[in-house]
Amino acid sequence: MADKQLVLVLDFGGQYNQLIARRVRECGVYCEVKPCTTPLEKIKELGPIGIIFTGGPASVYAPGSPDVDSGIFSLGVPILGICYGCQLIAKHLGGRVVAATEDSAREYGKTETSFDTSCRLFRGLPEQGITWMSHGDYMEKVPDGFALAARSAACPTVAICDESRGIYGVQFHPEVNHTEHGTDMIHNFLYEACGARGDWTMGDYKNIAINAIREKVGSGKVLLALSGGVDSSVAAALVAEAVGSQLTCVFVDHGLMRLNEGDEVEAAFAKWDINFVRADAEELFLSKLAGVSDPERKRKIIGEEFIRVFEAEAKKIGKVDFLVQGTIYPDVIESGAGNAAVIKSHHNVGGLPDYVDFKEIIEPLRMLFKDEVRQLGRELGLPEYLVMRQPFPGPGLAIRVIGEITKDKLDTLRLADFIFRDEIAKAGLEGSMSQYFAVLTNMRSVGVMGDGRTYDYTLALRSVTTSDFMTADWTRIPYDVLDRVSVRIVNEVPHINRIVYDITSKPPATIEWE
Numbered sequence: 001m002a003d004k005q006l007v008l009v010l011d012f013g014g015q016y017n018q019l020i021a022r023r024v025r026e027c028g029v030y031c032e033v034k035p036c037t038t039p040l041e042k043i044k045e046l047g048p049i050g051i052i053f054t055g056g057p058a059s060v061y062a063p064g065s066p067d068v069d070s071g072i073f074s075l076g077v078p079i080l081g082i083c084y085g086c087q088l089i090a091k092h093l094g095g096r097v098v099a100a101t102e103d104s105a106r107e108y109g110k111t112e113t114s115f116d117t118s119c120r121l122f123r124g125l126p127e128q129g130i131t132w133m134s135h136g137d138y139m140e141k142v143p144d145g146f147a148l149a150a151r152s153a154a155c156p157t158v159a160i161c162d163e164s165r166g167i168y169g170v171q172f173h174p175e176v177n178h179t180e181h182g183t184d185m186i187h188n189f190l191y192e193a194c195g196a197r198g199d200w201t202m203g204d205y206k207n208i209a210i211n212a213i214r215e216k217v218g219s220g221k222v223l224l225a226l227s228g229g230v231d232s233s234v235a236a237a238l239v240a241e242a243v244g245s246q247l248t249c250v251f252v253d254h255g256l257m258r259l260n261e262g263d264e265v266e267a268a269f270a271k272w273d274i275n276f277v278r279a280d281a282e283e284l285f286l287s288k289l290a291g292v293s294d295p296e297r298k299r300k301i302i303g304e305e306f307i308r309v310f311e312a313e314a315k316k317i318g319k320v321d322f323l324v325q326g327t328i329y330p331d332v333i334e335s336g337a338g339n340a341a342v343i344k345s346h347h348n349v350g351g352l353p354d355y356v357d358f359k360e361i362i363e364p365l366r367m368l369f370k371d372e373v374r375q376l377g378r379e380l381g382l383p384e385y386l387v388m389r390q391p392f393p394g395p396g397l398a399i400r401v402i403g404e405i406t407k408d409k410l411d412t413l414r415l416a417d418f419i420f421r422d423e424i425a426k427a428g429l430e431g432s433m434s435q436y437f438a439v440l441t442n443m444r445s446v447g448v449m450g451d452g453r454t455y456d457y458t459l460a461l462r463s464v465t466t467s468d469f470m471t472a473d474w475t476r477i478p479y480d481v482l483d484r485v486s487v488r489i490v491n492e493v494p495h496i497n498r499i500v501y502d503i504t505s506k507p508p509a510t511i512e513w514e
């Protein structure tokens, strides 16, 4: 990206480093995260307009703790140090960092902070606000030539700045949402201190990613398991754009999709010259699932069959060189999180590598957050219904038909779920809920329709609002919308005579019913 301004994020092992990169991109500036060990010569070569030092778990004086070449402070390039990065600035430039004791300046969590708004970093922002702190060490002595720019009740040295050299340090994390105006502070650093022009867009990201894929793949064959979800669809579109006919997308249609979903996915990829394989495996899946009501067994059967069908299709292509996966950044964090208890064994295509013979995995979305993935999808010309698709579990409607699954029950659920989504869209509520769907319970109850008695199924509606899907709140859907959904479903969908709305949050409930 020789023609684009670059901001370098030097990684000292902090947990929010990709979030910093994401904020910089959000501000319209191209950004790369590099290890803190990147040699000074290399940094000079890259020619960044600004450098950000991330946080990190170590203490700056601990033996072997990550460090920088002091020469970096003489490059004349503005620097923003965050948390550990701030302490590193202090250590190098004549300040002093000490371990905070319980009753002095150790801080964790949301902290009321006062800012000096004459400092460029805080220019135009309120003088008081909440910042997110997470530090055990603090700056006892500010480095020579630096002014104090923010303080909290417990810590007088929350932020420092040397405007003449364009060096700034903050003890808090401006990149996390808990810090009020955090993105504005990063914006100020980029535009006020570094002279950013804002010359970077998702279109540029697309071009970089396409070139990188072309370079890596060469004339090799590429295989991708397309689920129809946002991530695998965007990954597929990107690779399709990059290497077209060398790509085979295998879309296992297990018959557990929502209404028209399979056709929509197929239609979205018609414009690319790729080998699109739609494996129609509905009968196979339904026969394997017949009589099974235990949720974990359903998941296991679907996971195994999925791999089997995929593998059979993959074999038909012959030798594959690369397997593409739609891993996005939050998946990377979650899989690193380790030993959380398994509540449900989530099935997705993550298990494939053991079963398919290939040389290397490509994960072109690994650095992106969900909304960036959606933006990239739009950039690639994917239709809005795919780009904005809500999360959908790998086992599909099989875990939304409670108890035994039959084709009739799936069809009933498909129609009811479609009506629910349709009414939510008509009410303009899609953006205010993270995931919403219908569940066909295996409970039947008595009703009256026309003059006759009915004995039919109860359908549950579920909608949650969440940012991470680990915890979730049930959505307060307006009663009149719920009413329209209810009236339409009992009138239009045979075998449903009662609708209930699930008002449990997660925890204690999970989002899906099974």
Ligand code: XMP
Binding pocket: 299, 343, 344, 345, 346, 347, 348, 391, 392, 393, 394, 395, 435, 469, 506, 509, 510, 511, 512, 513, 514
């Ligand atoms: P739960 O029900 O565990 O769901 O609160 C959290 C999120 O995960 C989705 N989910 C799945 N996704 N395979 C998937 O790929 C699965 O087996 C699976 N089960 C649940 C769920 O839809 C929600 O977004």
